[in-house]
Ligand SMILES: [Zn+2]
């Protein structure tokens with residue numbers, strides 16, 4: 001029903017610019033005013049998580065140089081400051097269609113490298129059912145779905161589920177956060193048939209979520225886990 005309603009709304013109102021939210025006349029993702037403003041971050045980035053580095057001589061960011069990651073390599077399309085308002089509306093303002101722009105950008109920036117990795121499935125970071133019902137969609141899943149159109153890689157959302165509606169992670173310290181996350185996700189099977197997967201999310205912050213999920217997937221037989229996020233902070 002919700003889906004039908006949204007289709008109806010989409011017919012009434014054309015899509016909006018994923019950056020400034022202006023109504024778009026043409027079938028585009030962003031408006032002509034925003035187009036020149038959008039550039040991918042340049043300069044040195046962390047070899048592990050792709051976070052922009054303040055110091056060109058370093059190879060890894062603060063977090064990645066201190067702890068081991070469960071994933072192989074991560075890719076983020078934009079810097080957080082660049083896109084945070086857009087991402088806020090994407091997540092909380094009923095703008096799942098922005099995923100089209102994020103996926104087109106992700107593919108432009110990383111398509112070639114993603115294809116070379118032999119990824120068999122995109123696994124969106126799940127949200128709890130309660131949150132899903134309230135929002136009407138999982139933003140990570142929307143992003144993954146649009147990516148799938150470019151790569152042909154399937155979206156798989158039934159291997160890792162959210163078993164607990166966790167307190168907002170921002171309020172917790174690192175240890176608490178990790179503990180909370182372990183309980184928050186659940187594997188639905190002990191054996192996963194994929195060898196290489198890519199976790200997909202909207203924002204990568206400390207990596208706690210991705211690392212927790214990657215660890216679980218590896219314990220179920222996945223050999224290599226990558227991640228792709230719209231932004232990194
Ligand atoms: Zn715009």
Ligand SMILES: [Zn+2]
Pocket residue numbers: 046047048049050051060061062063064065
């Ligand atoms: Zn890093």
